Amino acid sequence: MSVDIPQTNFPRVVIIGGGFGGIQVAKKLKNKEVQVIMIDRHNYHTFQPLLYQVATGGLEPDSIAHPLRKIFKNQKNFVFRVAEALKVEAEQNVLVTNIGNIQYDYLVIATGSDSNYFGSKELESHTMPMKTIPEALDMRSMVLQNLESALLTDSLNEQEAYMNFVVIGGGPTGVETAGALAELKNHVLPHDYPELDIRRMQINLIEGGDRLLGAMSEQASAKSEKFLKQMGVSVRTKERVLGYDGNVIKLSSGKELNSKIVIWSAGVKGVTLPGINNNVIVPGNRFKVNTFNQIEGYDNIFAIGDVAAMITDDYPKGHPGVAPAAIQQGQLLAKNLVQKINDIPMEPFNYFDKGSMATVGRNRAVVDMGFVRFQGTFAWFVWMFVHLMTLVGFRNRVVVFVNWVWSYFSYDRGTRLIIRRFEREADKKLDPVEV
Structure with a gap:
């Protein structure tokens, strides 16, 4: 069965994924003599760098999401379908999806990345990932549910387990999540839960490497760790997580931590598709x-962003999985597709690294821009400005800015709502507790 899509005499470019890279390809093909078909599992684009703020009650999900149809409402050569890509039949130039087959002349795989548990089914079952808006909402519910559960138990050990928040992975997401939880502890939760001794709430950040923010400078790493410790976060470097059964975390040092909520940000892997030669899949999937x-071995199939590994002398492991890399690849690929269609030689990609940054909390951030490195309040304002400008949609920028201003002056986070109750697989087997 084929998907019902308007027919055209122009070459058809099919894009899988409405992330940063996919959007740029489609935008740059506006008014070109091609038909652009985009599919995505959701009908919206997610601004992933701010997912942790949704998860910790700082922002509502609709402020970091933007309808894909709205982005392209004035682009006449664009067609969108909510669908999930299942496999590629490269010899027939067919993409198989859950709503039917789509014929393509050129295929762009911009499927992004997913959480990487490095083969551990136990960690995958019991920890909280944060790669999508539904996952961020699940985490927000779990954080608040744990605090509500802490009020209902007479056991101090069990109460501490509910109030021990563990973040695994010391990259930007882990650092920013731990910092946001610390701000909740220091400024918000004592007022929301006066019956609880919030001082006993623990926030542990576990990193397997010898320092946080391993991709950034040592100066940024040291400063971010200092900021976190000032905020009350326990930073544990050179520690690997051996297992977690939903109640106890086992660390490589032999230490065990009792916790009812563990947030996983320790690794990502590309979301590849069946049908492409497995020999071209490199570490990191x-x-x-x-x-x-x-993609090596294919003339009309391309990959960009987190799912692409362009091995060069400067980037022997491929480009970093960040938005600027995906955006730049998407912009150039659109230009190259037009040139390829018109038998004009394509241009090679050269990544312009604009730098790296991470925020730890209010007036605390670290920024690396080449040889220029700075931390503290100014870095925090730079971080905010860059993220506001990168958000898709004017409304979203205004809403996020207003939320940030309100939080800055009020020390409050206004979206502490349990919209839907989240249950871990381990808890579904337990009988409900009568109160």
């Missing part, structure tokens, strides 16, 4: 691509 973002 990414497609190996050439400098034109063509």
Whole structure:
């Protein structure tokens, strides 16, 4: 069965994924003599760098999401379908989806990344990931549910387990999540839960490497750790998580931590598709691509963003899985597709690294921009400005800015709502407690 899509005499470019890269390809093909088909599991684009703020009650989900149809409402050569890509039949130039088959002339895989548990089914079952808006909402519910549960138990050990929040992974997401939880503890929760001794709430950040923010400078790493410790976060570096059964975390040092909520931000992997030669999948579950973002061995199939690994002398492991890399690849790929269609040589991709940054909390951030490195309040304002400008949609920028201003002056987070109750698989087997 084929998907009902308007027919055209123009070449058809099918884009899988409405993330940063996919959006740029589609935008740059506006008014070109091609038909652009985009599919995504959701009908919206997610601004993933701010998911942790949704998870910790700082923002509502609709402030970091934007309808894909709205982005392209004035683009006449654009067609969108909510669908999930299942596999590629490369010899027939067919993409198989859950709503039917889509014929393509050029295929762009911009499927992004997912949480990487490195083969541990136990960690996958019991920890909280944070790669999508539903996952962030689940985490927000779990954080608040744990505090409500802490009020209902007479056991101090069980209460501490409910109030021991553990973040695994010391990259930007882990650092920012731990910092946001610390701000909740220091400024919000004592007023919301006066019956609880919030001082006994623990926030543990566990990193397997020897420092936080391993991709950034040592100066940024040291400063971020200092900021977190000032906020009351227990930072544990050179510690690997061996297992977690939903109640106890086992660490490589032999230490065990009792916790009812563990947040996983320790690794990502590309979301690849069946049908592409497995020999071109490199570590990190990414497609190996050439400098034109063509998947090796395929002339008309491209990959960009987190799912693409362009191996170069400067980037022997591929480009970093960040929004600027996906945006730049998407912009150039759109240009190259037009040139390829018109038999004009394509241009190789050169990544312009604009720098890295991470926020720890109010007036605390670290920024690396080449040889220029700074931390503290100014870095925090730079972080806010960059993220506001990168958000899709003017309304979203205004809403996020107003929320940030309100939080800055009031020390409050206004979206502490349990919209839907989240249950871990381990808890579903337990009988409900009568109160």
